[in-house]
Amino acid sequence: MLKIFVNLPVADVGRSRAFYEALGFTINEAFSGESSACVVMSDTIYAMVMEPDDFAAFTDLPVADARTATAAMYALSADRRDEVDALLARAVAAGGTAARPPRDLGFMYSADVRDPDGHHWEFFWMDPVAAEQGPPS
Known part of the structure; x- marks a missing residue:
């Protein structure tokens, strides 16, 4: 079975954790830290919220601002x-x-x-x- 991990750059990991937990999702602490968190949405869907510098390490393109595009x-x-x-x-x-x-x-x-x-x-x-x-x- 395939799983999906959506990686998202966020300005404040703590704020993002609180937002997704308020929706009823949980955090996998084994894959979370100060600058990232693994949001468990289901057995097959995860969102990795990461500070921009962490996110940028996974791409060679500029990191987009989701508030403007x-x-x-x-x-x-x-x-x-x-x-x-x-x-x-x-x-x-x-x-x-x-x-x-x-x-x-x-x-x-x-x-x-x-x-x-x-x-x-x-x-x-x-x-x-x-x-x-x-x-x-």
Whole structure:
């Protein structure tokens, strides 16, 4: 089984830890320190939040500022539609910013938030039938 590790540059690791813990995620202390933290989102999804100098050691390109440009959107699925709203509310209460109003496509419902460093996260629920058969035509 594949796992995904999303690496994110952050200005304040402590603030980022608190933000993601407020969403209900945990921190793997074995892979965390003063300048980085391993956020466990599920058994297969992890976010490594790192101070910019640590992050820069993994790339030869300039480190982007997610507050001024979007290079990627990270989407996390929810088991129920109401979980999307709950995740959004917790994210905003923890210092995130709603990126735009929630979208309801009938078969799919989503809400977008930017974390305190500007990284764009989408929480979404999709009707199980649409997930298997595709969206209604």
